[in-house]
Amino acid sequence: MEQQRVVLLRRSFLAGLGLAVGGLALGLAEGRADAAEARAPAPASAGLRTSVFLHIATDGTVSIVCHRSEMGQGIRSSLPVLVADELGADMARVKVVQADGDKAYGDQNTDGSRSVRGSYEPLRRVGATARAMLVAVAAKRWRVPAAECVAEGHAVHHAKSRRSLDFRELVADAAKLPVPDAKAVALRPASELKRVGGPLPLLDGPAIVTGAAQFGADVRLPGMLTAVVARPPVVGGKVARYDGARALAVPGVKRLVELPAPKGPVGFQPLGGVAVVADTTWAAMRGRAALEVTWDHGANAAYDSASFREALSRAASAPGKVMRQVGDVDRAFAAAARTIEAEYHVPHLAHVAMEPPAAVARVDADGCEVWAPTQNPQAARAEVARALGLDEGKVTVHVTLLGGGFGRKSKPDYVAEAALLAREVGAPVRVQWTREDDVQSGYFHSVSAQRLKAGLDADGKLTAWLHRTAFPPIPSTFDGKSTTPSAMELDLGVLDLALATPNLRVEACDAKAHVRIGWLRSVCNIFHAFAIQSFIDEIAHARQADPRDVLLEVLGPAREATPAELGISRLPNYGASLDEHPVDVGRLRRVIERVTELSGWSAARKAGRALGLAAHRSFLTYVAVVAAVSKDALGKVQVDEVWLVADPGTVINLDRVRAQMEGAVVFGISVALHGAITMKGGAVEQTNFRDYPVARSTEVPRRIHVEIVKSDAPPGGVGEPGVPPVAPAIANAVFALTKTRVRELPLRRLGL
Incomplete structure (x- = not known):
């Protein structure tokens, strides 16, 4: 037969x-x-x-x-x-x-x-x-x-x-x-x-x-071709040479197109490189593999994660630009009965949404029409118009469903690539990023070093707080020169942190960017919350006190913290009015009290269970997390159970809010256990999930408990604020289990 x-x-x-x-x-x-x-x-x-x-x-x-x-x-x-x-x-x-x-x-x-x-x-x-x-x-x-x-x-x-x-x-x-x-x-x-x-x-x-839902990679137009792009592995790099004949010999390959290198600050511009345009995605990928491109790597070729870590540490160890000040911190430290200091590091992170970037474009005499899984269709429209030299009115951007985003798909470089190629080849073109492209050529969450110092009186009460934060800022991607964190970035967990201490200073330290720095789910809150919540746990250990009690103590009584108390004249506050969305310490205290109640905090700790606690305000929402950890059969740390309580104000869709918080726990576990993009010779060392893993099903606890506080407060954010407290809660639980203090992420790189 x-x-x-x-x-x-x-x-x-x-x-x-x-x-x-x-x-x-x-x-x-x-x-x-x-x-x-x-x-x-x-x-x-x-x-x-x-x-x-x-x-x-x-x-x-x-x-x-x-x-x-x-x-x-x-x-x-x-x-x-x-x-x-x-x-x-x-x-x-x-x-x-x-x-x-x-x-x-x-x-x-x-x-x-x-x-x-x-x-x-x-x-x-x-x-x-x-x-x-x-x-x-x-x-x-x-x-x-x-x-x-x-x-x-x-x-x-x-x-x-x-x-x-x-x-x-x-x-x-x-x-x-x-x-x-x-x-x-x-x-x-x-x-x-x-x-x-x-x-x-x-x-x-x-x-x-x-199967009727249409995601970005699902769009099909008559006569459409597919392109993949060999992009410079180092930001600012350019093509030196490539073997076009070998690539064109691959069956199905139709055209090779050199994309222009970015001019001035990279912003949302494509990185340049060589596009292989073919009948199918597979043919385009095979054609790209045959190019054998030689690159001129440019000024960022010396970027190395190990040496940059030391540079960040030096920056955070020296005085920086004062961004927030209350009282006289230096005098308070001189009078303190005891001081505690610690430094924390978090590496670059990648977005790795389920669906890698993709976009389809068609260009004709009437203008450009685009189909894309974009978080920001207006930015995509503007970038396509800029790339093609068109009026925005001649660009139409249709939004497909997104297979995840996490901030990556609000940056429309991939959309501009499709538009440029469609114009060049005179046919509709779908640009498809592979997972390797996504990991190696994206916009990365900034690497950071945080140095904290606390002064305690004879009773162990907090009398002084100094926080120095060093990381390449997001504005560097758009102005090409910024080295000092902006107020907007410091508002993400530092300027809006209400502490019950009469003496406090926040300093921003310089760090130069060598990659495209972008925003990722919860942005700078990730490393700010990790440092602050880990440090408060360190203070509690130094005092031999319950971390929950110390956290509540340093936050102080329930109140709405004023700009005068915070020591700043104007708080960005996520673009919201302080009158409508004040920094409400009472709401933060309540989620801490509730999550420790749900987890049976005191009894479980007395019984020897390794628990860690962290809490954070971000995107106008208050979240507290308790994580329980143990060791698996191989001696590796495993997260057994997580409790999360969130107060996001008024809720529209309760199930989706709960799902977002559950997803934030999984995302935070990935950050804590695995997340690390490292650079060598200016290029990303990781390639795919094999060396940039996300949490596997075996690493996610079977029990994630989420409680949403019923509130009539104005709506806060939901998609991001669940992430920041997860990693420090896990790190603090690891200390409870092993007595090893985690000051650097991810845990797997530390052998934990």
Whole structure:
């Protein structure tokens, strides 16, 4: 019998699988999330359009635009609910549409844990405005006061007369009314938001389960070619020579294109190099392997992690630029009964999202059209326009689903690569990064050294605190010259740290960047929290006191810390008002008290269990973590159990918040155990998950307990603030287990 070759594609497998489980998946969704390639609805004469975010058709269908990017955090399932609940819409008649990159939507950057906190009130006002117009029409028809009418269940109701009108019966007349000022429209009481705060269905779930969901690498256009790029291994490097003939001899390879090297500060520009354009991804990869490129590495070729670590240590050991000061620290140290000092190091980190960067571009006489898994479509639009020399109005950026982001996909260098190549070859081009590209050619979380010193009085009370922080700053990527950490970066765990000490000083020390420094999930909070929370644990050990009691003591009583107490005139505060989002020590204390209660802190420690505690405020959210560790059969540290309590203020989608915190624990475990990008000769030494591993299933505790504090405070961030306390909690638990103090990450490099 003749054998037949069967090609099974991932998408067709998922589609087949969806036949079996699709019914279950579809049952999870109320409302519809359009495929990621869908566009925001164009202005139409029919129906009611109160803003770029909302359109109600004459048949009653409500289209709500999600202007943020979906990367697993459930934002397309969360933000539209704010509009729908305020409007009184039935989610079964709501259509969620993904926005293209456009300044008309305001801030679209899905970064900085600000999607909900930045949109909570504005999107509610979008729904409230349309509701007011629909209610006004119904009230006029019934000749009753508008205050007696209620919009819910996709209709306006008048209880006294038991009359109701569906939205579709009101839309045409509502569209004739002037749109009221959104700021003047009354919002519903929070108690009337029926879905907000509870478990919400994942609207993209059915498409993901059935294989219909479109991620960046899934986009296909007629005549599309695929490209991979041989990029300079050292930032600032250039092509010296390559074997183009060998690459072009590979079957399927169509073109070789040299990409321009960055000019001036690298910013979001592509790194340059040689692109291999082919019929398939495999052909392009084989063609790239045949290039045998010789590089001129440039000025950063001497960058070496080992020597740079020593340079950072020297920088943190010397006085730096004073960024925050309270009292007289030097006098307090001179009078202290005891001083404690320690230095902490965290290496570069990579993002390694599940989906490596990819983008598709098509360029013609009308401009450029892009499909990309981008966290920041407006930045992608601007960078493509710059690269091609076009007006932004001629660039369209469609946002696909993202297979993770962590900050990497807010940097659109890969999108510009696709646009440049599409113009050059005269056909649609998909640029595909491999995992090796992702690990070796990304934007890296900054390497850092932190030096802390504490003065204690005769009773062991904290009387002085000095914190010196040294790391190449993010602005260096965009101005090419910054060496001192910015106030924005120091706001991430240092300027906003409220301590009950009368004498405190924070100094920023110089460090020059030799790679592209970028933001990664929770940014500088990672190394600031690691140093501060580890150091407080060291103070507790020096005093032979309970780390929980000492942590609460150094934080001081519940209060809202003022700028005067913090010793700074202006706090960046994640771009939020201190009046609305103060530095609330009481909220931080409460999550510490609750997480230690949940973990049975005192009893477990007395029983000999190795526990570590850490807490941190970031992105206007308060999180405390307790980690329990032991040793496995090979003598390696293993994380047995983690408890996390978070107070993020008002919550829209409880399940997604809990999932984000669980994911943050896994992410933090990866940072603590494995995370390290090291440089030799200016190039990244790691290549893939084999030498830049993330936490395996066997390294993640079977029990991760997450509790979300019920709060009516304004929404804080969710995606990032769970990460910072995880590594120091693990490090402190390791000390409890081994009496070895961890002052450097990751643990596996230390043999632990």
